[in-house]
Amino acid sequence: MSTANHEIDALIRQKYKHGFVTELESESLPPGLNEDVIRAISAKKGEPEWMLEWRLEAYRHWLEMPEPEWAHVHYPRIDYQDIVYYAAPKSKKDAPKSLEEVDPKLLETYEKLGIPLEERAALAGVAVDAVFDSVSVATTFKDKLGKLGIIFCSFSEAVREHPELVRRYLGSVVPQRDNFFAALNSAVFSDGSFVYVPRGVRCPMELSTYFRINAKSTGQFERTLIVADEGSYVSYLEGCTAPMRDENQLHAAVVELVALDDAEIKYSTVQNWYPGDEEGRGGIYNFVTKRGECRGRGAKISWTQVETGSAITWKYPSCILTGDDSVGEFYSVALTNNRQQADTGTKMVHIGRNTRSTIISKGISAGRGQNAYRGLVKVTKSAEGARNYTQCDSLLMGEKCGAHTFPYIEVKNPTAQVEHEATTSKISEDQLFYCLQRGISTEEAVTMIVNGFCKEVLKELPMEFAVEAQKLLGVSLEGAVG
Amino acid sequence: MTATGNAAIHYLEQFREQRPELPGREPAWLDGLRREALEHLATAGLPTPRDEAWKYTNVSSIAAQAFTPAAPGAAVPDRALLESLLEPGLGGPRLVFVNGRYLPELSSPPALGGGVRVRPLAAALAEGGESLRPHLAWPPGDGSGFTALNTAFMADGACIELAPGARLEEPLHLVFVGGEDVLASPRNLIIAGAESSATVVEEYVGPEGGRYLTNTHTRISLEEKAQLVHYRLNRESLRAFHMGELRIRQAAGSRFVSTAVALGGLISRTEVRVDFSGEGAETRLNGLYVASGRQHTDHHLHIDHRLPGCTSEQFFKGVLDGAARGVFSGRVVVHPDAQHTDARQSNKSLLLSRNAEMDARPQLEIYADDVKCAHGATVGQLDGDALFYLRARGVGEAEARHLLIHAFVGDVLDRIPLPPLRQALERLLWARLDRREAAGA
Numbered sequence: 001m002s003t004a005n006h007e008i009d010a011l012i013r014q015k016y017k018h019g020f021v022t023e024l025e026s027e028s029l030p031p032g033l034n035e036d037v038i039r040a041i042s043a044k045k046g047e048p049e050w051m052l053e054w055r056l057e058a059y060r061h062w063l064e065m066p067e068p069e070w071a072h073v074h075y076p077r078i079d080y081q082d083i084v085y086y087a088a089p090k091s092k093k094d095a096p097k098s099l100e101e102v103d104p105k106l107l108e109t110y111e112k113l114g115i116p117l118e119e120r121a122a123l124a125g126v127a128v129d130a131v132f133d134s135v136s137v138a139t140t141f142k143d144k145l146g147k148l149g150i151i152f153c154s155f156s157e158a159v160r161e162h163p164e165l166v167r168r169y170l171g172s173v174v175p176q177r178d179n180f181f182a183a184l185n186s187a188v189f190s191d192g193s194f195v196y197v198p199r200g201v202r203c204p205m206e207l208s209t210y211f212r213i214n215a216k217s218t219g220q221f222e223r224t225l226i227v228a229d230e231g232s233y234v235s236y237l238e239g240c241t242a243p244m245r246d247e248n249q250l251h252a253a254v255v256e257l258v259a260l261d262d263a264e265i266k267y268s269t270v271q272n273w274y275p276g277d278e279e280g281r282g283g284i285y286n287f288v289t290k291r292g293e294c295r296g297r298g299a300k301i302s303w304t305q306v307e308t309g310s311a312i313t314w315k316y317p318s319c320i321l322t323g324d325d326s327v328g329e330f331y332s333v334a335l336t337n338n339r340q341q342a343d344t345g346t347k348m349v350h351i352g353r354n355t356r357s358t359i360i361s362k363g364i365s366a367g368r369g370q371n372a373y374r375g376l377v378k379v380t381k382s383a384e385g386a387r388n389y390t391q392c393d394s395l396l397m398g399e400k401c402g403a404h405t406f407p408y409i410e411v412k413n414p415t416a417q418v419e420h421e422a423t424t425s426k427i428s429e430d431q432l433f434y435c436l437q438r439g440i441s442t443e444e445a446v447t448m449i450v451n452g453f454c455k456e457v458l459k460e461l462p463m464e465f466a467v468e469a470q471k472l473l474g475v476s477l478e479g480a481v482g
Numbered sequence: 483m484t485a486t487g488n489a490a491i492h493y494l495e496q497f498r499e500q501r502p503e504l505p506g507r508e509p510a511w512l513d514g515l516r517r518e519a520l521e522h523l524a525t526a527g528l529p530t531p532r533d534e535a536w537k538y539t540n541v542s543s544i545a546a547q548a549f550t551p552a553a554p555g556a557a558v559p560d561r562a563l564l565e566s567l568l569e570p571g572l573g574g575p576r577l578v579f580v581n582g583r584y585l586p587e588l589s590s591p592p593a594l595g596g597g598v599r600v601r602p603l604a605a606a607l608a609e610g611g612e613s614l615r616p617h618l619a620w621p622p623g624d625g626s627g628f629t630a631l632n633t634a635f636m637a638d639g640a641c642i643e644l645a646p647g648a649r650l651e652e653p654l655h656l657v658f659v660g661g662e663d664v665l666a667s668p669r670n671l672i673i674a675g676a677e678s679s680a681t682v683v684e685e686y687v688g689p690e691g692g693r694y695l696t697n698t699h700t701r702i703s704l705e706e707k708a709q710l711v712h713y714r715l716n717r718e719s720l721r722a723f724h725m726g727e728l729r730i731r732q733a734a735g736s737r738f739v740s741t742a743v744a745l746g747g748l749i750s751r752t753e754v755r756v757d758f759s760g761e762g763a764e765t766r767l768n769g770l771y772v773a774s775g776r777q778h779t780d781h782h783l784h785i786d787h788r789l790p791g792c793t794s795e796q797f798f799k800g801v802l803d804g805a806a807r808g809v810f811s812g813r814v815v816v817h818p819d820a821q822h823t824d825a826r827q828s829n830k831s832l833l834l835s836r837n838a839e840m841d842a843r844p845q846l847e848i849y850a851d852d853v854k855c856a857h858g859a860t861v862g863q864l865d866g867d868a869l870f871y872l873r874a875r876g877v878g879e880a881e882a883r884h885l886l887i888h889a890f891v892g893d894v895l896d897r898i899p900l901p902p903l904r905q906a907l908e909r910l911l912w913a914r915l916d917r918r919e920a921a922g923a
Binding site for chain 1: 534818821831833834835836838839840841842843844845846847848849850851852853854855856857858859860861862863
């Protein structure tokens, strides 16, 4: 096995493929946070007074909130005065009108990442609202979407162009004071995406945003708001990569989804931010609040996530099932290798009658990774006939890693049926042996087994994402068993 | 000042008054232990829902009532009442404690000899009790305010010592009777030498309508290959409070099988902590809770697998009616060296009424890779298909429900290999469940 071990070691040590820094001049504020910084951010973005007030209100709440410590993750204390809260690519003032006008350096970056924007957009029919650092720089397929009445733009633009929609829905799912990181985001959010799908419209393409953290020690504070009006459908993709860094970078995004009567939102994430080196140095802190509300009867929200990156992942994409007969789904693959830590899961809050939720969570731990599933299924008194099925499986590779399961089940209605199942096992020696015996290499076999383990989640991803996700799992895991 | 903080002050004052009466002025180490516990109580107070381990169990109503720690001369219920409470009994050796203190008149301890030594803790301490010191010490790791309260006021309980290879032939029945308005703090020790074996039944009863607090703590130490079958039966008064803690340390190859049945108490909580100190040990924790009215019943299990090759199983079921609330927290921690651990957890609850509530937290924390761990939890009502099946065969609705509830509960009762106890339990349970069915709820 020793030759195999060498190959595997080489694979484990494989450097982060997407690690590089694009030299772009950033127009940044000095590090630090106070009301003046918030005023400056708001002014730079040309925001109306109500938006600034909203930010300041959030900031004042945040000042009084303690930083949470309950998650199963460990990291040095974050100095919030040492973070740059605003950095915009140089080309901000004369924003590009089309792809040709986009800074070539930027496009080059996407090339390196294997995301040829125009090509991919054209071939896959994906409209990309690319977020490079904090300001959206390119939006495609806007016209096509516009004809259907779909609004897909940067958050700043939405604040300017569609203030009535933003005011109506912003903070209605994740209030400013929801939690420490959400409050911080509400105060300083830089930009993000806004989607509104009007009544009865089925969005003809997958909407997609690529987030990318670039300027050194810039926290990213994305704000995403997606509203699906009655009977509409939208599928939204979010994918992330980041350049190699020595310092930890904080990412505290907020994503809010609102689904009205019979509307459906499908939100898919592939997260592949820099996880830090073998010793866990550098790497992104991914402290995200994602929540959707099925506000209308028969609404559906589905979260699918593949989390392979970040030094620390701390996120719980949740569904508030307010509308009768509404449906919430959560499909997750979380992978931790080296010294990565993940504390992720979901909350399903059943309020409406006959609400249903499904949770499928697959955790994979290798190296010294720590992987925790934390989830809440809450059935309130009014949720007649609520149904939940939860399955959490963990796969362990190596004797230094950890896999943890912390489900919370709260049931206040006797007609509810709530089921939770979880298993933890190591990668099967028998399966490995079977593959090896047939001439399949260890790393290929591991990839196959892991992809099989995650199949239920991966099949929920849109096609182009599923391919990327499988590759990601392969790269991150091959050689973890030897 | 919060209720739980006030409670701490109340008990500190009580301690000052009762200190001269408590055993253990001599030896001084015991007095030191009590002071240490009181310091903890004074700083931490009784737990609140802000403590993660007590998230679903609010004890402020216990804290709000200033119970008087039972003094040696506390009133004892009259003989006829006591005897009725001790029914049906198991027929074997029995130790009876009233308000936490030994009552020789109603007790029939097992015969000495064969390496078996059973005595009241107070008597053991009066003889010096140096050998008991490590078993009475402040629990390793965290103890709650109730652990501290028990340590401060512990005066008596059962002290069971088994020499290596000794066997306690008949099941030993320990009965704890609650009084009125008192705090009883029984402390039990079961110290089982290598390859010894015993069956012990802990039963808690109280006069109907009695309002009191039982705060009990049992320490069990099993040496290599020792075997203990343990039952814990909570039949407290429906107005009483019951806080129980069970801590087990198991050496290599030992086996612990426990069944906890909770029927009584307005607020009751049973905390079980198992720590394996040797390889290849096995622990099986079975449990059943049946609650109605405004009862609150909580089971909190924590198993530490620190060494390789140990097996643990948690199997808990509950039936909740009225506005009752059930809580189950089970945590299995598999430490980095505990390879070949086999840990299972199962918690199933039936909600029979609109206002009943269940909160479950089956948790796994795993730091080793070559392990088999699984857990499952369900909360729901009776299976509609099963009901339909029975109805389709001419079984009446009430009868069909009755059958299904009995079958649900039967899974736990079937794990009790002690016929007189199982039969007594079946009678108690059916009486209770059938009363509900008869009321047509």
